Amino acid sequence: MKTTPEHNERISKMTFASVYPHYVAKVEKNGRTIDELHQVIEWLTGFDKDKLDALINEKVTFQTFFQKANIHPNAHLIKGVICGYRIEELENPLTKQVRFLDKLVDELAKGRKMEKILREG
Template sequence: MKSTSHHDERIAKMIFGSVYPHYVAKVEKKGRTKEELNQVIEWLTGFTENRLQKLIDEKVTFETFFERAALHSNAQYITGIICGYRVEDIENPLTQKVRYLDKLVDELAKGRKMEKILRVS
């Protein structure tokens, strides 16, 4: 499945803070915690919980969110299908980063062990 420029632009302009509560609800519904979610986000982006809250308060877009992030060097090992797209094949770098995050949230919600989610060897 190939994403369109309209799709990529829509993702870039979405406000991270408007999606974050959905991430929290998804993982909590499956018995995981907000703290675990924040740990996963920190692993991917380098954002501490305080920094994450500041970005939410600033109402940053996903574009700005990932511009400010220090993506983990093992992020390239995030593979699989999320939202109908194979994450390793997504051509737009920003859309791929957003889908990396979606994939990690999905893995957390599905009960995957934290060391597997964080790609610990």
């Protein structure tokens, strides 16, 4: 499934702070911890807990969030389908990065081992 320009625009304007509570609820509901969630986010973006808290408080958009991020060199190893989209086929770089994060959170919530989530090549 291809994304539309409107879809990509909507994602870019969404705030990370509006989605973060959903990530927390999803992982906690499935027996994982906020610390594990932060570990996954830090692996992908380079943001430690303090930086993450600051970005949440600033209510940055996903566009700004990922502009400030230092994306892990192994992020390209994140593959599969999330929200009906095959990650490898996404053309918009920002939409792809947001879906990388969604996929990692999904894997964490589904009980995948941390070593597998944090793709080390």
